[in-house]
Amino acid sequence: MTILPEVDMQDNYHELSKIAGESLSMKKTLTLVDRAAKMHNVNVLISGEEGTGKSLIAKTIHFASVRCSSPFVTISMSAFPNDLLESELFGYEKYAFEDAGIARTGKIAEAEKGTLFIENIELMPAELQYSFFQFLSSGSFVRVGGLSRQKLDVRVICSSTVDLAEEVRAKRFREDLYFRLMVMPIHLPSLKERQKDIVFLADSFLDDFCKTNSLERMELSAPAKRKMLSYSFPGNVRELKAVVELAAVLTNSRLIEDEHIFFNGQRIVSELLSEELTLKQYNERIIRHYMEKYRNVVLVAEKLDIGKSTIYNLLKKWKEDETP
Structure with a gap:
């Protein structure tokens, strides 16, 4: 370089x-x-x-x-x-x-x-x-x-x-x-013209996302890499970055699998809508996902732009629901 x-x-x-x-x-x-x-x-x-x-x-x-x-x-x-x-x-x-x-x-x-x-x-x-x-x-x-x-x-x-x-x-x-x-x-060549760079760039975006959000380092599985290499990325580098960051949010582990790779957000919105959740249920689902991922009330409150008391009240509710 x-x-x-x-x-x-x-x-x-x-x-x-x-x-x-x-x-x-x-x-x-x-x-x-x-x-x-x-x-x-x-x-x-x-x-x-x-x-x-x-x-x-x-x-x-x-x-x-x-x-x-x-x-x-x-x-x-x-x-x-x-x-x-x-x-x-x-x-x-x-x-x-x-x-x-x-x-x-x-x-x-x-x-x-x-x-x-x-x-x-x-x-x-x-x-x-x-x-x-x-x-x-x-x-x-x-x-x-x-x-x-x-x-x-x-x-x-x-x-x-x-x-x-x-x-x-x-x-x-x-x-x-x-x-x-x-x-x-x-x-500037398109990603289609420089396919050998896709995995290199994906790893770079993933490392940067983890550092920015104070997360442990994540990795892309071999199937996840193959899935990305099979896609044309019409949105080029901008789209690749969005795909990687979305995958990092969706996974609950340090390894990103192919099931976490979505192009143009295809299936994510439709899957959530197909469950026909109420707005309250949807909000709770999002908060639960972020809490399971970050395990930090202050960080989740900042990311979702909500009050810490909202999260604490939900944590209390979830604990009560789990109590026999």
Whole structure:
């Protein structure tokens, strides 16, 4: 695995090590991440399926660069209606539109001296693509409703879940903007492309879950590993992590069996609903499960966000029910 430069922000490297694995494709990717961090003015385009860790890669590049003490600002092209994206990105002047009672700074200005991370760049509206291309070309922009240009020092990292070259061919994405973004492309392979990493990553996620929740170390049984290896994980690393953490919650021992492995939560909800429990019974079932697992009233109360007295009352009730 490529060793990234040491900086004050170490959490991202710790998180990155969890999705890295041992495959050659990811080792090559990490080499590019290292290079991108050193070239702190170069635009970066991170591509990959949903759940492959694109935002984590972007953060790692930023915090490993000389820009690490300046803001890391994120905006997703899927988070706002198209007619609001321009003002979110560039900001606006007072009275620029009906509800603009005060001027507002946009995401670009918020990222001054730092990094602007744009998620789902493929969804950027056509009318905004030209304005953004102009900003990348000149380093300056005009707020919505404004006249004067502002020149800022901002590094841009974008992510995409689709092949932008295909979007260009289909006339859905500007070719000039595409080439501005493609100075340093980084592709994150899907788990399907790096199947040998599945068990490695699962073990890493499981160890981290146990440490975070002060649990004894757990292990995956051979059948559990085989079950995971037989699955395609369309949600990639994000889905694998969720599957492992759910299995850790469901097991009552230190060994996770294949019966504890559920994909997309398939069967769990249906099994609980098929019992047609009352809400009170369901709540008691959940509390009992957590108490059997953690055996700590304070910890369970914190995890379930309930009062300790509720748990103590249930423990008393259960004890009375068991008394002949």
